[in-house]
Amino acid sequence: MDRPTTYLPDEPLPSTADPSRLVVLKPSGGGQGKGIQIVEAGEVAAYQQRVTDGDFDPFVVQELIGDAFLYDGHRWGMRLNVLITSLTPVRYVLYPEGVAKVSVRAASPGGRSLDEWIDNDAPSRPARLPVTSMLQHLEREHGVSFDKFWPQVRELVEDVVGAIELEAQRLSLPLGREFLYPGLDLLLERRGERDHRVCLIELNSHPGQDWRDEPVQAALTPVWMAWFEELGQHELSAASPDVD
Numbered sequence: 001m002d003r004p005t006t007y008l009p010d011e012p013l014p015s016t017a018d019p020s021r022l023v024v025l026k027p028s029g030g031g032q033g034k035g036i037q038i039v040e041a042g043e044v045a046a047y048q049q050r051v052t053d054g055d056f057d058p059f060v061v062q063e064l065i066g067d068a069f070l071y072d073g074h075r076w077g078m079r080l081n082v083l084i085t086s087l088t089p090v091r092y093v094l095y096p097e098g099v100a101k102v103s104v105r106a107a108s109p110g111g112r113s114l115d116e117w118i119d120n121d122a123p124s125r126p127a128r129l130p131v132t133s134m135l136q137h138l139e140r141e142h143g144v145s146f147d148k149f150w151p152q153v154r155e156l157v158e159d160v161v162g163a164i165e166l167e168a169q170r171l172s173l174p175l176g177r178e179f180l181y182p183g184l185d186l187l188l189e190r191r192g193e194r195d196h197r198v199c200l201i202e203l204n205s206h207p208g209q210d211w212r213d214e215p216v217q218a219a220l221t222p223v224w225m226a227w228f229e230e231l232g233q234h235e236l237s238a239a240s241p242d243v244d
Contacts, residue, residue, distance in 0.1 A: 002152075002156060002197055002198065002199050002200065003199050003200040003201065004062050004063040004064070004065055004187075004199060004201070005062070005063045006060055006061070006062045006063075007060060007061040007062075008060055009028060009048075009051065009058040009059060009060060011061075012045070012048070013041055013044055013045075013061065017041050018041065019040060019041050019042030020040050020041070020042065021040065021041050022038055022039070022040060022041075022064050022066075022110070022112060023038075023039060023040075023041050023044065023061050023062065023063055023064060024036060024037070024038055024039075024061070024062050024063075024064055024117070025037045025038075025039055025044070025047060025059045025060075025061060026059055026060050026061075026062060026202075027057045027058070027059050028057070028058040028059055028060060029057070029058075035057065035059075036114060036118070037114070038064070038112045038113070038114060038117060039112070044061055047059065062201070064117070065187050065189045065199060067189060067190045067191075068187065068188060068189060068190050069138050069141075069142055069144070069188055069190050069196065070107060071100075071102055071134065071137065071138065071141075072106075072141075073106040073107060074102045074103045074105070074106050074107060075102075075103045075107050075116065075117055075118075076100050076101060076102045076103060076119075076134065077100075077101050077118065077119075077185060077186065077187050077201065078098050078099060078100045078101065078131050078134070078185070078186050078187075078188075079098055079099045079101065079183050079184070079185055079186075079204075079207065080094070080095060080098040080131070080153065080157075080183070080184045080186060081094075081095040081098070081181065081182070081183050081184070081207060082094045082095065082157050082160075082161070082181075082182060082184065083095070083179075083180070083181050084161060084164070084178055084179075084180040084181070084182070085178055085179060086175075086176060086178055087161075087164065087165045087168055087175040087176075087178055088165070088175035088176060090161055090162070090165060092157070092161050094153070094154060094157050096150070097130055097131060097132060098130070098131035099128050099129075099130065099131065100128060100129045100130070100131050100133070100134035101118070101119040101128050102119055102128065102129070103115060103116055103117055103118055103119055104116075104119060135149060143194075144193075144194045144196070145194075146196065148196070149188075149196070149198060152197070152198040153186070153198055156184075156186075156198055156200055157184070160182070160184065160200065160203065164180070164182075180205075181207070182203050182204060182205055182207065183203070183204040183207025184200060184203060184204075185200075185201040185202045185203075185204065186198055186199060186200060186201060187199045187201055
């Protein structure tokens with residue numbers, strides 16, 4: 001599964017790592033961008049000691065993706081959704097559209113401001129875009145093709161669902177009919193001048209759906225309708241294998 005290197009609360013960073021490089025601290029029990037900090041790798045040990053002393057909440061450390069296709073000079077991330085209706089057999093539907101979330105401030109070399117990395121629901125943030133519109137914009141701006149984007153997403157989603165299935169088996173949870181609706185937060189890493197890699201940043205078990213931006217709503221609504229129709233056909237076929 002493609003994702004930036006991530007360290008759990010009890011895992012120290014490698015001593016050979018560059019202490020001046022930037023990493024992101026994420027509270028283990030956080031959400032909605034609250035409590036996230038951009039720090040130098042050399043500062044992490046001090047934060048871990050504060051956790052031990054009870055002076056700081058536990059956190060995970062994740063490497064930042066510095067080389068990305070910028071949107072008018074801004075970094076951006078995206079949220080995609082998948083609906084899982086069974087883990088044995090595995091059955092899920094990927095929602096073929098998403099929301100691109102643009103950072104509040106333009107990127108700068110070595111920038112540590114959180115507003116340069118995420119939108120964080122700030123009132124001054126740029127408008128969000130449908131993912132398909134973002135990819136079209138980047139193709140025009142950077143002269144690259146993102147034909148591999150959705151195949152990479154589908155492969156990543158398959159890995160994620162497989163990991164959920166394995167964890168459910170480990171915990172002896174029911175594996176038949178389910179209703180799991182995770183939100184996948186993804187980034188598009190730049191590989192050279194024209195290549196790219198879709199990376200999983202984190203998985204949200206209870207993702208919000210309150211996208212007020214008109215372009216996003218206009219793009220998502222018809223896809224939602226087609227998606228639920230497809231889902232209904234999937235479930236009907238699963239319940240009655242002989243139905244055409």
